Amino acid sequence: MDKKKRFQDIAEFIGNTLNADDYVIKYENENEALTRFADNKVTQNVDTLKETVSLTAWIDGKKATLSSADCSREGLKELTGKCEKAARASVPDKEYLPSLSDDGQVIEQMVDPAVLKAGAPERAAIAARTIARASQNKVTAFGTVFHTLNATGLATANGLLKYYENTAAGYSNTVDKNGEKGSSFSNGYDLASMNPEEDFSRALKDAELLQNRKEFDPGRYPVLLSAQAASKLMMWLGFFGADRQAVDEGYSPYSNKMGETLVDTRISIGTNPAHPSSPSLPFDSAGLAVEDRKIIDKGVLTDIPCSRFWASQKGYEPWSATNVVISDGTKTEEELLSSLDRGFYIKDLWYIRMVRMEDFTLTGMTRNGFFYVEDGKIVTGATHFRWNDSPLRMLNNILGLGKGSGFVDSWFSVFTPSLLIRDFYLSSKTLF
Numbered sequence: 001m002d003k004k005k006r007f008q009d010i011a012e013f014i015g016n017t018l019n020a021d022d023y024v025i026k027y028e029n030e031n032e033a034l035t036r037f038a039d040n041k042v043t044q045n046v047d048t049l050k051e052t053v054s055l056t057a058w059i060d061g062k063k064a065t066l067s068s069a070d071c072s073r074e075g076l077k078e079l080t081g082k083c084e085k086a087a088r089a090s091v092p093d094k095e096y097l098p099s100l101s102d103d104g105q106v107i108e109q110m111v112d113p114a115v116l117k118a119g120a121p122e123r124a125a126i127a128a129r130t131i132a133r134a135s136q137n138k139v140t141a142f143g144t145v146f147h148t149l150n151a152t153g154l155a156t157a158n159g160l161l162k163y164y165e166n167t168a169a170g171y172s173n174t175v176d177k178n179g180e181k182g183s184s185f186s187n188g189y190d191l192a193s194m195n196p197e198e199d200f201s202r203a204l205k206d207a208e209l210l211q212n213r214k215e216f217d218p219g220r221y222p223v224l225l226s227a228q229a230a231s232k233l234m235m236w237l238g239f240f241g242a243d244r245q246a247v248d249e250g251y252s253p254y255s256n257k258m259g260e261t262l263v264d265t266r267i268s269i270g271t272n273p274a275h276p277s278s279p280s281l282p283f284d285s286a287g288l289a290v291e292d293r294k295i296i297d298k299g300v301l302t303d304i305p306c307s308r309f310w311a312s313q314k315g316y317e318p319w320s321a322t323n324v325v326i327s328d329g330t331k332t333e334e335e336l337l338s339s340l341d342r343g344f345y346i347k348d349l350w351y352i353r354m355v356r357m358e359d360f361t362l363t364g365m366t367r368n369g370f371f372y373v374e375d376g377k378i379v380t381g382a383t384h385f386r387w388n389d390s391p392l393r394m395l396n397n398i399l400g401l402g403k404g405s406g407f408v409d410s411w412f413s414v415f416t417p418s419l420l421i422r423d424f425y426l427s428s429k430t431l432f
Helices: 003-017 073-089 113-117 120-136 196-209 227-234 244-249 308-314 333-338
Strands: 022-038 041-059 062-068 140-156 161-177 180-188 219-225 269-271 293-297 324-326 342-346 349-356 361-366 370-374 377-381 385-389 398-408 413-429
Touching: 003 022, 003 041, 003 073, 003 140, 003 161, 022 120, 041 073, 041 120, 062 073, 113 140, 113 161, 120 140, 120 161, 120 196, 140 196, 161 196, 180 196, 180 398, 196 377, 219 227, 219 333, 227 349, 227 398, 227 413, 244 308, 333 377, 333 398, 333 413
Parallel strands: 219 342, 324 413
Antiparallel strands: 022 041, 022 140, 041 062, 140 161, 161 180, 219 413, 269 293, 269 324, 342 370, 349 361, 361 385, 370 377, 385 413, 398 413
16 A cells, blocks of 8 residues: 555545635554564464544634544545534634644655565564573563554645654563563664564563562662663653643643753753654644754753644744653663662563652552662562652762663654662552
8 A cells, every 4th residue: 555645645535525714634554563472372463454534624713623544435524524513513712723834844754674574474483483492491481573664644724745654663572480570672663673582581581580589678779770661751751741831831840940950961851753763753743843852951941842822822932742862871781780889770660650740750660670789780689669759850860871772662752771860769569
């Protein structure tokens, strides 16, 4: 399927069918192929194609947004008819601005030809090598191998027409030894980003180190956050509270802090859709081009993403972020670990939730590889903790900064370093 041509045909058909004053069309097409393995055998091969169209229409200043997975001519006619009816029944959109016109943006497609050629046999071969190593080491392995081709198109009544394609590929495995589990994953936009052999070795080593793990008391400790763990935590900085209207109206953790030094001066945080390790969509939901831009520059909060509406009200420049890129250091995780006198090495986190927006306090739990460290060496595996802490506070308490790694997921893309942090709050023991 020529996805770009299909998007253009759909946009033209809706434009000719819809009876509205203004509109924005968003087209998404995702082809995901995945192989799953568990208990040392391949258990599933899935190849799915999802296609959706979202239509936002304005009639007499009133707005409606509807989506459909039926992209046939009849399905699109039904979508436009329902959207017109909903818009007429709606209330005036107080934040309406005319849809964007063509801005001449040059869009680079992030497509790896090797991903396009890969199929179930190639994914199964990767899984088979992991299964063979698991059997040799008398452990159980389970995980996934996936690759996707995503297409996103945006069209407006005022002549904007943008299209972006990107591939993604990833591998993850968990290794179970005597009930203790180590885990590792690698992903990116190309097949070369996957490192199945290294991921298996890391997961196996962690599972072995976790044997006979010990309990420790809650408290504040120095911790080393792996880049993998940091990616799941730090991505919150780019997508929660990072809105200029929220900042100005007082319901963001960045409120009343513009121009202040919030974190260590070694840290800059921003967005860059062309980042080679964590590429992302180069335009936002309105069609506005996303550029390389900083939120925090050398520790100082310098700017915040701003909607077109709020920019028009306050005289700001509108801009958006579609990924999170954090400046990194030069040390490996092993080098950071060697400088940790007494504390914990956290390889993974999960169940992360917001606790208090005002200071960005989050909570979550440690997962899989979690180790007690003395004199720069892992002493033992540790039972897991719930933690409560703020990434802004963490980034202001850095003892060491590691090399960065990129992580690409279905809904976020982030580049983050490993971090050695003082006084991380492990608030309570968990039951597992």
